[in-house]
Amino acid sequence: MYDVIIVGAGPAGTSAALYAHRLGLNCILLDKAVFPRDKICGDALSGKSVRIMRELDILDELDNLDGSEINRITFGSPKNIQFDVNLKGTQNNNHITKGFVIPREIFDNYLFEKAAAVTDTRQGFSVKDLIFENNHVVGVEGKTREGTEEEFRAPIVMGCDGCNSIVARKLGLYEMEMDHVSVAVRCYYEGVKGLTDQIELHYVKEVNPGYFWLFPAGDGRANIGIGLSKSDMKKENRTLRQIMDEVTQTEYFKERFADAKQLE
Ligand SMILES: Cc1cc2nc3c(=O)[nH]c(=O)nc-3n(C[C@H](O)[C@H](O)[C@H](O)COP(=O)(O)OP(=O)(O)OC[C@H]3O[C@@H](n4cnc5c(N)ncnc54)[C@H](O)[C@@H]3O)c2cc1C
Numbered sequence: 001m002y003d004v005i006i007v008g009a010g011p012a013g014t015s016a017a018l019y020a021h022r023l024g025l026n027c028i029l030l031d032k033a034v035f036p037r038d039k040i041c042g043d044a045l046s047g048k049s050v051r052i053m054r055e056l057d058i059l060d061e062l063d064n065l066d067g068s069e070i071n072r073i074t075f076g077s078p079k080n081i082q083f084d085v086n087l088k089g090t091q092n093n094n095h096i097t098k099g100f101v102i103p104r105e106i107f108d109n110y111l112f113e114k115a116a117a118v119t120d121t122r123q124g125f126s127v128k129d130l131i132f133e134n135n136h137v138v139g140v141e142g143k144t145r146e147g148t149e150e151e152f153r154a155p156i157v158m159g160c161d162g163c164n165s166i167v168a169r170k171l172g173l174y175e176m177e178m179d180h181v182s183v184a185v186r187c188y189y190e191g192v193k194g195l196t197d198q199i200e201l202h203y204v205k206e207v208n209p210g211y212f213w214l215f216p217a218g219d220g221r222a223n224i225g226i227g228l229s230k231s232d233m234k235k236e237n238r239t240l241r242q243i244m245d246e247v248t249q250t251e252y253f254k255e256r257f258a259d260a261k262q263l264e
Contacts, residue, residue: 002028002120002154005140007127007167010039011049013160014111018056021118028152029115030142032126036109040186042213043103043223044070044199047096058114065110067102068216069197076202080252084198101199101215101223103188125150130157130170137171182210184227185240188263192222193256206247221263224248 004020006013009031020027045053045062053059063069073085088097102110115121124145131139131151139153159167168174195216202212210228217223226244233240248257 002026002152004028004156004158005030005152005154006158006160007140008159008161008165009033009035009112009115009121009123010108010160010162011111013158014108014115015052015056016158016160017115017119018111021115028120028122028154030122030125030127030140030152031112032124032142034123034145035112036105039104039108040184041104042186042199042215042225043067043101043107043217044215045100045102045107047099050096050099061110062100062102065100065102065106067100067106067218068195070099070101070199070216071097072196072198073099074198074200076200076204078203078205078208080202080204099199101217103217103223127161127166130167140167178230181230182227183230183233183240184225185244186223186225187244188217189222189224189257189260190220190263191260192224193259195220195222202247204247204250204252206250207243212244212247222260 003025004027006016006020006027006029009029013029013031017027017029050059053062071087073087074082076082087099112121125142127140127142129141130137131141131153137157138155139151140157141149141151143149157167159165161167165174192214197216200214202214204212207226207228209232210226213225213227215223224244226240226247238246247253
């Protein structure tokens, strides 16, 4: 019997496990994937995430992971006017002076190993349902990859299982407001020029409303992508891939992509 069951070992689940450990709680972390696993993402750690890493006393260790340190955020307008926000600006104790771009395959695996060092974990275990008794959630049941059914019990079950959360669905809490759903394409590239210590968000006219992101992902790689609302995408006759190629071939970006090669 555990104090807490955490469903999902992405950043939410692993950091919850690390906080639970601090509180002396006996917890188990379950994930249907086997780590390291990838997760489609821009890979950027914002100020909020960095603050949590600092609170968990693991911020310094992020410097050792493959990725990029970020000191600036560049915003670009549809007319390609840019402005930068410098993270190393005015400071107080709460001010975050740097961010990171760390490929999720690396970052999530790092956090998973941190959590696994202090808590029980089960990888390759897919939660299929919640167990209810007297109208209360008392555990979860699921299946291993080999098809073995198993259940775990605890008075607290945390749903950290991402945007299609089975925990939320089983509790009738799952809501998908289509007005707020976006679609995106993400690729890793090498050979993109002008990658330094900045993440770039360009609100380009080729995808308006929406944006093109260009993040340095370490080792000369770039994480780039396009995102826009699903309702706007439905009106498009171009695919996301076509829109992205259009953007990278505009006058404004084509020199930076002249020698770039897609990695996947
Ligand atoms: C294209 C794109 C770009 C993004 N870029 C950024 C960015 O640059 N910076 C940023 O901060 N955020 C970004 N995000 C958002 C970010 O990816 C999410 O906010 C983040 O992954 C949420 O973390 P999480 O731990 O809640 O869920 P997830 O990372 O989705 O982890 C959920 C985990 O639950 C597991 N799971 C799911 N169902 C079950 C089940 N039934 N049983 C067991 N395990 C289960 C999954 O295997 C997974 O490991 C982006 C998202 C997208 C789609």
